[in-house]
Amino acid sequence: MEENGSRETTKVDTFLDSLLESADQAEHLAVEVAKENGFPEEELHRFGMAVRESVVNAVVHGNRYNAHKKVHLVISNSPDQVTVTVTDEGQGFDVSSLPNPLAEEHLLEQSGRGIFLIRAFVDEFHIRRLAPFGTEVKLVKYRETVG
């Protein structure tokens, strides 16, 4: 498999359909790679959840289930970390404008917890708008913080 110059090896580089099933598929792929890094069961579950939530966001909010749009999933690892990049073809959004789901006025809202949970379950969370369109989310989980 390809090495990308940062000692990370790309294990998965694929385009997923804009369907909810793609979230399950991405979660499974990410967990399988993370297993190589020796993550304990609960960390695998949380990391998988973070990946799943990211792909759900790409499918639902980014690509809006558009069959002509894909979600680009890249998973790479090194001995010290696993990195997942999820890219959609949507219009992008301003993450700073998202309401805080822990704030009292938003606590009982039905939605809005996805990105919060992603951030809670990974060590690094990066999001950027792409030009001319699309959003890229990058998740990094370190091996040192596991256990």
Added chain:
Amino acid sequence: MSAKLSPRQVGGVTVVDVSGRITLGEGSSNLREAIREMLGKGHKKILLNLGEVSYIDSSGIGELVSAFTSVANQAGQLKLLHLTKRVRDLLQITKLYTVFEVFDDEPKAVGSFA
């Protein structure tokens, strides 16, 4: 496996045994529909037994919250039973653990309804 819900009546309380995955899509919509149906039948004392829930995502958490508020808006009560560690952790992380009344004992939970 998407969430399956099996309601039963215990002392005037509708205990709903939930199993499977409460996730965006069929799982969360099953929960939504079941709550709507129960409220439609006038069942306003609802105890969700989540002991067999294998997975819940942010949408599933949202459906629990929506169920809670829907029942409360009709002057009813919705409580939770047998949380798995994963569900409990999610509710704690999202500060929802103190919103719900949570029980580990079914008779005690049933007896708590006004």
